[in-house]
Each structure stands twice: as structure tokens, then as C-alpha cells.
Amino acid sequence: MSLGVAFKGPEGIVLAADSRVTLTAEMERDDGRMMLPSTFDNATKLLQITGQDYVGAITYGLGAIGQQEPRTPHSFLPEFEDELSKEDIGRLSVEDLAKRLSSFFAGQWKAKMPEDYRGPDMVFLVGGFDKGAPYGKVYRVSIASDPTPQEQNADGFGLTWGGQLEYTSRLIKGFDPKLPSIVQAFLELTDEQKSALEEHLEGVLSSRIPYPFLPLQDCVDLSIFLIRTTMEIQTWMVGVRGVGGAIDAATITRTEGFKPVQLKAIVGQRKTA
Amino acid sequence: MEPRTDVANTKNWLEASRGIRTRAYIESYMSTVSIGERPFPSGNFYESLRTVSVLLPTKRSATLEPQLDMEFQAWDILSDEALANFELELA
Numbered sequence: 001m002s003l004g005v006a007f008k009g010p011e012g013i014v015l016a017a018d019s020r021v022t023l024t025a026e027m028e029r030d031d032g033r034m035m036l037p038s039t040f041d042n043a044t045k046l047l048q049i050t051g052q053d054y055v056g057a058i059t060y061g062l063g064a065i066g067q068q069e070p071r072t073p074h075s076f077l078p079e080f081e082d083e084l085s086k087e088d089i090g091r092l093s094v095e096d097l098a099k100r101l102s103s104f105f106a107g108q109w110k111a112k113m114p115e116d117y118r119g120p121d122m123v124f125l126v127g128g129f130d131k132g133a134p135y136g137k138v139y140r141v142s143i144a145s146d147p148t149p150q151e152q153n154a155d156g157f158g159l160t161w162g163g164q165l166e167y168t169s170r171l172i173k174g175f176d177p178k179l180p181s182i183v184q185a186f187l188e189l190t191d192e193q194k195s196a197l198e199e200h201l202e203g204v205l206s207s208r209i210p211y212p213f214l215p216l217q218d219c220v221d222l223s224i225f226l227i228r229t230t231m232e233i234q235t236w237m238v239g240v241r242g243v244g245g246a247i248d249a250a251t252i253t254r255t256e257g258f259k260p261v262q263l264k265a266i267v268g269q270r271k272t273a
Numbered sequence: 274m275e276p277r278t279d280v281a282n283t284k285n286w287l288e289a290s291r292g293i294r295t296r297a298y299i300e301s302y303m304s305t306v307s308i309g310e311r312p313f314p315s316g317n318f319y320e321s322l323r324t325v326s327v328l329l330p331t332k333r334s335a336t337l338e339p340q341l342d343m344e345f346q347a348w349d350i351l352s353d354e355a356l357a358n359f360e361l362e363l364a
Contacts (some may be wrong), residue, residue, distance in 0.1 A: 062280060078336050121353070123278065123280075140278055152278075152280055152343070153280060153282045156282050156283035157282060157283055157285060158280060158281055158282025158285070159276060159280065159281045160279070160280045161278070161279055162278035163280065165277060165279050168279070172279075172281045172285075173279070173285070177277065202285060202288060203288035203289065203291070204288075204289070205279065205289075206285040206289040207281075207289065208289045208290050208293070209281070209285075209286060210285065210286050210290070211281070211282055211283050211286050212283050212286070
């Protein structure tokens with residue numbers, strides 16, 4: 001399920017994501033169907049695109065495309081990069097790259113996913129800098145339900161997060177995202193009242209984080225902290241432990257482009273205690 | 274479980290901080306050292322500085338807001354009064 005964070009700060013963009021992918025196998029048994037979840041902690045969800053040095057992406061939601069031969073989004077990158085390099089297009093704007101990424105993965109989805117698929121989307125947060133632009137941009141692309149890039153925090157600075165987002169939302173917004181719906185059902189509120197309640201709760205409970213003020217290092221620290229917190233709390237809880245493995249993080253700035261801050265490395269045998 | 278996307282931004286900060294007053298204070302009242310002329314024109318300047326104390330002209334590096342300046346003065350007066358009262362009680 002993952003947790004991905006994109007921070008649009010005044011000094012640059014921060015992209016961070018965990019490394020866990022969960023594959024769930026269904027087995028038929030005499031007494032019914034059994035679900036077998038398996039986690040893999042070395043997936044790469046922070047995507048750097050060769051030849052596009054001022055943009056990057058993170059992914060969350062559905063971790064792989066294809067039922068019998070599932071593949072992670074990262075495993076498709078060589079094909080995507082090959083497609084871009086053949087056209088010799090130079091530096092793309094963030095929106096154009098988001099559109100191309102969306103089109104590429106929508107094509108893969110159409111080719112490999114069943115038509116009656118019911119489940120989460122594969123979501124991408126694409127962040128970066130347009131040539132000459134003073135501040136970065138972040139777009140959200142949801143394959144397959146909403147493939148058109150939607151700009152996040154277009155009018156200012158802020159955080160976008162997704163996947164197993166409840167603990168991050170509790171910390172940042174001050175309440176679980178399910179709370180307004182629970183209160184609506186319990187008190188039989190109208191949709192307008194629910195929206196008003198949500199807005200009010202955000203106003204009074206949100207963490208006092210001055211997004212337009214934060215230096216890039218603080219944006220990095222906060223992004224990693226939010227993923228780490230979800231990861232840690234899941235270790236004590238019964239439920240879907242969808243966030244785990246190493247946290248990969250990178251910054252994208254106007255002058256230096258995509259710059260990894262921390263990336264997991266491929267190693268040999270690990271020491272055992 | 275549907276993955277969702279959530280956002281927080283400047284609007285959240287403005288709403289959440291509505292009841293508090295935030296000001297970017299100057300972190301420290303640092304003076305800028307400026308040397309108008311070399312105090313030891315003929316000698317070794319750096320060697321001399323190690324052994325001789327030199328009074329250097331200083332000036333403020335930043336202009337303080339008038340209101341902040343008044344607050345500093347008020348604190349000065351209050352602390353002077355407190356010290357005087359303390360000394361009076363000791364006597």
C-alpha cells in the first residue's frame with residue numbers, strides 16, 4: 001500500500017517513499033478462499049528518469065501492474081526512458097512529463113490488467129521544476145481512474161501524501177480522514193454539514209507548520225519523519241503493514257535538479273547478530 | 274482499502290495559527306565589526322591582536338523595528354528596577 005510524500009517547499013521539492021510492496025495471493029480451499037499477503041521490502045518507489053534531471057516521481061497505491069506476472073512501476077522505467085530518448089525531446093515541463101508518464105502507465109495498465117479489476121489505483125506524484133520557473137510543481141496522476149495530471153498546492157507551498165495515509169493525516173491535520181464520515185453517519189449530517197465540519201476541524205486541529213517558511217532540510221526531515229512514524233506504529237498493530245523497508249528521499253531544486261538525499265543500496269550478505 | 278491522497282498547505286498553517294502571533298525575530302543582536310583604519314600600520318597586525326586589546330568601533334548590522342526597540346528598552350528599565358529593589362532588600 002505504501003506511503004509517499006511530496007513536499008513543495010520554497011527552496012525546492014522533496015520526494016520521499018518507503019520500499020515495501022505487498023503482493024496478495026488468493027488460494028482456493030475446501031472451506032473457502034484464503035488470502036496470502038507477502039511483503040517485499042526492497043522495491044523502489046522513488047523514480048528518477050534518465051535525461052529529465054529536473055523532475056522525479058514517487059508512487060503508491062497498487063504496487064504492481066499485471067496479475068500473473070506483476071511488475072513494479074520502477075521495473076517499467078527502462079521502457080519509459082527508451083520511449084522518451086527515441087523522440088529526443090529535451091527537458092520537458094513537469095506537467096508534460098506527468099502526462100507522458102500517465103500515458104505510458106495507462107497503456108501498460110490496459111495491456112496487463114483485467115477489465116473487471118476493482119481495487120486501488122496506481123498513483124504517481126510527479127514533482128520538479130519547469131525551465132526558468134522560480135518554484136517547483138507537483139502533479140498527481142491516478143492510473144487508471146484519473147490519468148489527467150492534477151496539480152497539488154498550485155497556489156502555494158505544502159505537503160501531499162498518499163497511500164496508507166491515516167497516521168500522517170492524524171499528525172498533520174489533527175484527525176483521521178475517516179472521522180468526518182463517521183461523524184456524518186453518527187449524527188446524520190448532510191454533505192454540506194460534513195464539509196463544514198471537516199473544514200472547521202482542519203482549522204482548529206492542524207499542526208502549526210509554517211509551510212512557506214520551512215528550509216529544504218526541514219522539508220526533508222519532516223517527510224522522512226512522517227513515513228518513519230507510520231512504519232514504526234505499524235510494527236505494533238494488527239492490520240495491513242503496508243509501509244516498510246528503507247526510506248528513499250530526494251530533493252529537486254531549481255539550480256541542482258534531482259539530487260538523492262538517501263537511497264537504499266544493493267549490498268551482499270548482511271551481518272547477523 | 275482505497276489509497277487516498279491528502280494535502281496540507283499554507284491555508285492550514287494560516288488557519289491553525291490564527292490565534293497566535295508569529296514574528297520572525299532577529300536571532301541575536303550582533304554587531305558588525307568595522308575597522309576604519311589599521312591600528313598597527315607598521316607592525317604585524319594579527320600578531321599584535323593576540324597580545325593587545327583593541328577597542329573597535331561597532332555598529333548595528335540590522336535596523337530593528339521601532340516597536341521591538343521599545344520592547345528592549347522596557348525590558349532594560351524593568352530589569353534595572355528589579356536589580357535596584359533587590360539591592361535595597363539586601364541592604
